[in-house]
Amino acid sequence: MSDRLPPPGPSFLKEVEVRIGDATLRAGMGVPSALPDGWWIALLWVADADGIVSCRALAPASGPPPDPPAARIGIVLAGGLSGLAAEEGGRQAVKVRTPIPSSSEERPWDRPAVVQLAVRWDPVRAASARPTELASAALRAFASAVASLPHG
Numbered sequence: 001m002s003d004r005l006p007p008p009g010p011s012f013l014k015e016v017e018v019r020i021g022d023a024t025l026r027a028g029m030g031v032p033s034a035l036p037d038g039w040w041i042a043l044l045w046v047a048d049a050d051g052i053v054s055c056r057a058l059a060p061a062s063g064p065p066p067d068p069p070a071a072r073i074g075i076v077l078a079g080g081l082s083g084l085a086a087e088e089g090g091r092q093a094v095k096v097r098t099p100i101p102s103s104s105e106e107r108p109w110d111r112p113a114v115v116q117l118a119v120r121w122d123p124v125r126a127a128s129a130r131p132t133e134l135a136s137a138a139l140r141a142f143a144s145a146v147a148s149l150p151h152g
Contacts, residue, residue, distance in 0.1 A: 004051030005100075005112050008043060013136055016143040018046060020150055025053060027143040032135050039118045042135065043099070044142045046113040055098070055109045058149045066149075068108040070098045073115055073145045080141025084134065086120045093120035117142065 011028030018025040025046050032042035045052050055069040066072055074096035078085070086093040095118040102111040121134060 004053070005114075006051050007045055007047050008114075012042075013132065013139055016139055018143050018146050020058060020147065023048065023057075025146075027139060027146060029135060029139045029142075032131070032138075038120050039093075040121060040134070041116060041118045042138060044115050044117055044139065046146050052112040052114060055111050055113045058113055058146055059109045060150055066109070068098070069111070069113070070096045070115060072149060073142070076145035076148050077117065077138075077141045080144050081119060081137065084119075084122060084125050084137055086122045088120070094118070113146070115142070 007028055008030055011026075012031045013029055015026040015028045018027050025048050027044065027046050029045075030043040032040055034040050046058065047053060058069070059066055074094070077096060078092050078094040081092065081094055097116050097118075098111055098114065099116045100112050100114050102108050104110060117138060119134075119138065121129075126134065
């Protein structure tokens with residue numbers, strides 16, 4: 001029996017395959033919500049047959065200690081949403097955080113691979129795209145960000 005967390009429910013969209021070395025993982029997304037202040041939020045995760053994987057399993061195997069997972073994932077995820085996310089003060093309106101704490105402040109990668117994504121969509125894109133298209137773009141960008149971690 002695994003001590004890992006199960007996914008928080010079925011994925012809102014069809015899960016996206018993520019290859020990390022020889023492992024095939026799945027990126028999923030909870031039902032997104034639109035907040036009254038214009039932010040769109042969703043919970044995203046990476047799992048295998050035993051449940052949500054650890055961020056440590058996604059981290060580079062060697063080299064200097066990587067930035068915390070939210071920072072590493074956030075940079076690539078924001079790039080994947082380029083042109084879809086609004087800009088505020090010259091920066092994309094994309095926020096990524098890891099809602100489940102790590103086992104230790106010194107070991108930020110010792111936590112389940114779950115992130116909360118907040119995006120303020122570009123108004124023109126939001127008006128012309130179906131909600132599932134925006135969610136699909138977010139899930140694909142997240143899967144790409146996770147796949148890029150071991151190579152970073």
